[in-house]
Amino acid sequence: MAFFNGGGRAPGEILTRFQSAERPMPVDHTFFEFGSVRYHVQASASDPENVYLSISTPSLSHEASPSTGLPEFTLQEARKMYHKFAEIVEPSKEGYALTLKLNFSGLTRPKDRAKAVRQVSLLQSVVLGSQLKHLLGSLGSSGATKLVYNHRDPFFVSRTPGKIKAIFPMRFRDDTDIAVATSFFQELQDAGNSYAKAPKCSWSAIPPPELRGESVQHLTTNGGFVSFDIFERHVKRKRAAKTAWILLNFQAYVKYHIKCTRNYIQSRMRKRQESLAEVIQNARLRGGDDKKKSQVRKKSKRRLFSLGKAKKLQKGFRAVIDGIKRLRLRIRVKALDRFRRCFVVPKLATKKHNYLRLGA
Known part of the structure; x- marks a missing residue:
């Protein structure tokens, strides 16, 4: 919205610095604003109260040109706007369409001086606006x-x-x-x-x-x-x-x-790209952790598998040993059988006695 304010920042800043200076200093400065608007500010240390401000703008009216100055209706508009603290210098400075002689000594309050500086910064809009207003009325x-x-x-x-x-x-x-x-x-x-x-x-x-x-x-x-x-x-x-x-x-x-819109879209795209890159990076880190966890799980599974296999082998080995032991117990030697027969103890015959129960 800077284009719709109607004021130039540079003239106001230069005049404010000149007024706030502790000692009077000479000023002779030329600068451009909005591409085609040229200003010139001039002041001397011997006469610090009078400041000369010149402006050159593209003329909208066919009646005026930079060499002949501004039309009369534009000059009247400028006099009406700045009659309290400025006067129009005729002829204007060479190469410029309008020159104002500014004198803020009559404005004692700082508030009034600040207001006057703001009005001076509107000089471009006053000049061009008056020309267009006149053209709109005379079409x-x-x-x-x-x-x-x-x-x-x-x-x-x-x-x-x-x-x-x-x-x-x-x-x-x-x-x-x-x-x-x-x-x-x-x-x-x-x-x-x-x-x-x-x-x-x-x-x-x-x-x-x-x-x-x-x-x-x-x-x-x-x-x-x-x-x-x-x-x-x-x-x-x-x-x-x-x-x-x-x-x-x-x-x-x-x-x-349009420029601001493009910058906004590009900034949103950059933020979106950064967020997506962060998501991808986090996914990669998580993937690495998952790989490590899977590797640890595989190792633990291998260890469990090896332990289970060892236990199975141990059980099988024990079964083989038990079988061998059983086979060893079943083995008989014939000589030992004969030796056993020689030492067989004869069975004694037992005689059964029949007893009578008393009191029967």
Whole structure:
């Protein structure tokens, strides 16, 4: 959402550091922001209260160019915004469209100075928003007007009865970006149309009828065309500048969203890959433990088998020994039988006596 804030971080940071410095220091710094916006900050140690801020932006209006300066309605908007602590220097610094002379000495409270610095950081949105707001109010009844905020991604605005239509040809470099953008545009179309106060959004793979007659180069896209229907309530008073700034940065926001989506998908894929690798590693470790356990079990089985086999052999050996013993007991020697017969003791005859029972 950084593209929709409308403020530049660099001018605010430089002005804040300059004000918070203990000693006055000279500043002469040139820097770029958002690719095509150029700033120049200049201040001297002898006159630290006055700071000169120059800006050069791509002009949306055909009436203005960097050499001739900004149109009058843009200058009026800047005077209205910064009249409390700044004034417009004419002519502007060479090579820049607008130069402001900032003097914060009249703002005694730190809160007021911080608010003024935030307003200065909105200079780009004030300049470009005022131009687009003027163009939206001065469009003809037919035809489309080409606007170039980014040289790579121009867009078109056209006026129809009761509304203004902004059309964005979308171009992407990668097939993955096209797939993500197509899904995003479809969801934006479904979700945006569910709110009554929001501009109606539509997406089409072919050019809309408002772009008939435009060159083929401008109509050649791989991401289709996104259109917004802007009604009068969207450009009233303070809403006009915000609506203009959102339209100017819509294409940049789409690319930012796609980049974040791809990073999110890739991070989820990496996490999923790491979790699967961890599962496989744990399975390998468990498999090694199972192999060790199976080997231990096999060894124990072998030991039990060897012990059982030894016991069986021992039992068999004992049975053989017992059988041999029995065979040895059954062996008879004939000479011993004769010797036994010689020493046979004769049996004595016993006589039975019959006794009478007394008292019978």
